[in-house]
Amino acid sequence: MQSVEHVHLLERLSVHERSFQQQSNELSSLAAEQLGRVITVSGSQVTVQFTSVSPDGDIDVTVGSLVGVRNSESLAIGTLSDIALERIQTDDSGTSAVGRIDLLGEIVSEKSGARHFQNGIRAYPKIGNAIVRIRDEDLNIIYGFSHPHSVKIGVLQQNAAVAATVNVDEMVRKHFAIVGSTGSGKSTGTALVLRKAMEVRPDLRVLLIDAHNEYSECFEDRAVLLGPDSLKLPFWLFNFDEIVQIIFGTRGRADVETALLAELIPLAKTEYAGTRQTLRSSNSKITGQSDAGRFTVDTPAPYLFENVIALAENRMGKLENGDLAISYQRLLMRINAARKNPRYGFIFDDGAEPSDTMIDVLCEVLRVKDDERPMAIVQLAAFPSETMEVIVSALFRMAFEFGLWSNALSPLLIVCEEAHNYANADRSIGFGPAREGLSRIAKEGRKYGVFLGLVTQRPHLLDPTLVSQCSTVFAMRLGHEDDQKIVRAAVSDAAGRLLAFLPSLGTREALVIGAGVPTVTRLRFDELPPDFIPRSHAVWGRDLDAVEKIDDQLIGSIVGRWRGAASASKPLVTSPPLAEPKPEAGEMMLWTAPSYRE
Numbered sequence: 001m002q003s004v005e006h007v008h009l010l011e012r013l014s015v016h017e018r019s020f021q022q023q024s025n026e027l028s029s030l031a032a033e034q035l036g037r038v039i040t041v042s043g044s045q046v047t048v049q050f051t052s053v054s055p056d057g058d059i060d061v062t063v064g065s066l067v068g069v070r071n072s073e074s075l076a077i078g079t080l081s082d083i084a085l086e087r088i089q090t091d092d093s094g095t096s097a098v099g100r101i102d103l104l105g106e107i108v109s110e111k112s113g114a115r116h117f118q119n120g121i122r123a124y125p126k127i128g129n130a131i132v133r134i135r136d137e138d139l140n141i142i143y144g145f146s147h148p149h150s151v152k153i154g155v156l157q158q159n160a161a162v163a164a165t166v167n168v169d170e171m172v173r174k175h176f177a178i179v180g181s182t183g184s185g186k187s188t189g190t191a192l193v194l195r196k197a198m199e200v201r202p203d204l205r206v207l208l209i210d211a212h213n214e215y216s217e218c219f220e221d222r223a224v225l226l227g228p229d230s231l232k233l234p235f236w237l238f239n240f241d242e243i244v245q246i247i248f249g250t251r252g253r254a255d256v257e258t259a260l261l262a263e264l265i266p267l268a269k270t271e272y273a274g275t276r277q278t279l280r281s282s283n284s285k286i287t288g289q290s291d292a293g294r295f296t297v298d299t300p301a302p303y304l305f306e307n308v309i310a311l312a313e314n315r316m317g318k319l320e321n322g323d324l325a326i327s328y329q330r331l332l333m334r335i336n337a338a339r340k341n342p343r344y345g346f347i348f349d350d351g352a353e354p355s356d357t358m359i360d361v362l363c364e365v366l367r368v369k370d371d372e373r374p375m376a377i378v379q380l381a382a383f384p385s386e387t388m389e390v391i392v393s394a395l396f397r398m399a400f401e402f403g404l405w406s407n408a409l410s411p412l413l414i415v416c417e418e419a420h421n422y423a424n425a426d427r428s429i430g431f432g433p434a435r436e437g438l439s440r441i442a443k444e445g446r447k448y449g450v451f452l453g454l455v456t457q458r459p460h461l462l463d464p465t466l467v468s469q470c471s472t473v474f475a476m477r478l479g480h481e482d483d484q485k486i487v488r489a490a491v492s493d494a495a496g497r498l499l500a501f502l503p504s505l506g507t508r509e510a511l512v513i514g515a516g517v518p519t520v521t522r523l524r525f526d527e528l529p530p531d532f533i534p535r536s537h538a539v540w541g542r543d544l545d546a547v548e549k550i551d552d553q554l555i556g557s558i559v560g561r562w563r564g565a566a567s568a569s570k571p572l573v574t575s576p577p578l579a580e581p582k583p584e585a586g587e588m589m590l591w592t593a594p595s596y597r598e
């Protein structure tokens with residue numbers, strides 16, 4: 001029979017044995033993980049010597065791999081930026097590899113035993129520290145769901161078993177950009193990110209400027225589509241620069257005529273306010289003040305062009321024939337030509353009884369009241385090309401002003417495809433007010449709950465001040481050196497060296513840098529189901545059979561639409577053939593028309 005002491009002794013021995021076994025297992029697993037050791041340390045870079053080169057020269061980490069540097073206080077995390085075989089004499093195989101690691105952050109243990117990842121390095125590696133492979137559990141600590149509004153948008157390129165997440169609040173609140181060459185997956189990535197963002201932030205409102213009409217199917221019934229038939233932007237909502245652009249275009253502008261228009265518009269607004277009971281009541285409802293004399297040329301208050309014309313005629317009648325009378329005549333001709341242009345129907349066609357529709361327009365475009373459909377997609381390609389910049393300018397302005405005057409009522413994200421079209425790096429290109437609108441949102445928007453998501457395939461053509469305002473950058477495949485430079489300028493040195501991968505990224509792959517991600521993340525976006533992939537319906541949405549029906553009549557209808565005799569937004573194949581286009585008082589006839597009156 002065993003004595004009690006004997007039993008206790010055996011138990012104690014077995015505990016020691018188990019803990020020894022455990023320790024030796026851990027040690028052997030550490031040894032198995034260990035890839036090499038640190039040989040130099042310089043700032044955020046360390047040089048390492050790899051020891052686990054197999055006899056045939058293979059090593060299973062390569063450039064881009066995440067590796068760890070274990071020291072007594074933490075596990076420093078870095079990316080291997082280069083690796084080369086070095087022929088030196090070692091005990092066994094005689095070969096070794098050296099590589100450089102850019103350190104990004106470290107996993108530290110708290111007193112409670114919990115471990116978390118933090119950006120930047122506090123405990124620098126020392127010579128001789130072990131280089132280890134990063135385990136899945138460490139990857140999950142680094143890239144996991146760090147915030148209630150973190151969403152999974154893909155998987156790590158390094159390990160498809162680990163989710164790649166983005167913190168929607170951080171991403172939206174500090175603006176973001178998605179850049180990449182054509183076909184790299186920007187639009188699909190944008191659709192994916194926006195779907196996830198709207199899921200996790202139901203209060204977010206999104207205004208998507210869809211430059212190529214690609215997104216109509218991407219958000220199911222969560223979005224409204226706005227084209228020339230559905231988006232009514234009455235002329236009085238445009239500010240003076242915008243209305244001048246519509247009436248005079250870029251070429252026909254003359255200082256005297258624009259000055260005359262600037263005098264007449266406030267008078268017409270006052271006149272309208274004075275005569276329309278409807279406006280008086282709705283305005284006093286809104287402001288509680290009387291209207292007369294309150295209008296500037298930029299105030300978004302209704303007026304009638306009939307009144308502008310009558311005022312101009314009245315003044316003209318009092319003039320001797322002279323330069324000023326000719327200027328009035330020219331102004332009236334311009335106004336008349338713009339109003340009669342059928343392509344501008346969505347601006348000038350205000351129905352039988354014009355009214356103050358500003359509240360309706362704001363609700364339609366900014367979706368403030370609609371929880372079911374929090375997104376508006378402006379199908380820009382359906383609008384006449386010469387009005388696109390003006391529309392975008394007005395929308396940027398409306399969004400900003402609404403945020404300002406409502407004191408950030410609800411967070412509003414403006415996503416702009418082909419952003420370089422509205423804020424080109426070359427300041428002489430494009431419509432100034434659109435650029436100003438975009439820059440104003442980039443600089444001050446976050447104070448008023450108005451945020452930007454910029455999408456472009458040519459970041460070097462985008463105003464660099466805008467790129468630098470975007471705190472999260474999704475950099476997809478970028479071949480052009482100038483484009484890479486722009487992204488590099490926006491990130492730290494360590495992250496910058498990772499950008500060497502940009503030309504070789506695959507479709508759907510992105511390097512995500514900045515506030516929205518825990519650390520630089522090389523990810524592969526989740527696959528979006530084919531039905532939700534952005535695509536141009538002008539090209540892909542058409543029935544192939546329709547191609548056979550192309551005949552002179554169809555081409556005639558295209559020409560008719562081109563000339564503006566029908567709505568540009570109608571689907572190409574289903575629209576009925578048009579009658580012979582009637583001559584309209586357009587630009588060509590402007591200076592020969594005998595009268596500006598119908």
Ligand SMILES: Nc1ncnc2c1ncn2[C@@H]1O[C@H](COP(=O)(O)OP(=O)(O)OP(=O)(O)O)[C@@H](O)[C@H]1O
Nearest residue numbers: 181182183184185186187188457508525526527528
């Ligand atoms: N996340 C994804 N899921 C599924 N397919 C994708 C994904 N990303 C890209 N693709 C595929 O790649 C194609 C090109 O992607 P996308 O249109 O988004 O590229 P892009 O960068 O916007 O190109 P462009 O500059 O020409 O607009 C898509 O039509 C789709 O077939």
Ligand SMILES: [Mg+2]
Nearest residue numbers: 183186187188
């Ligand atoms: Mg695209």
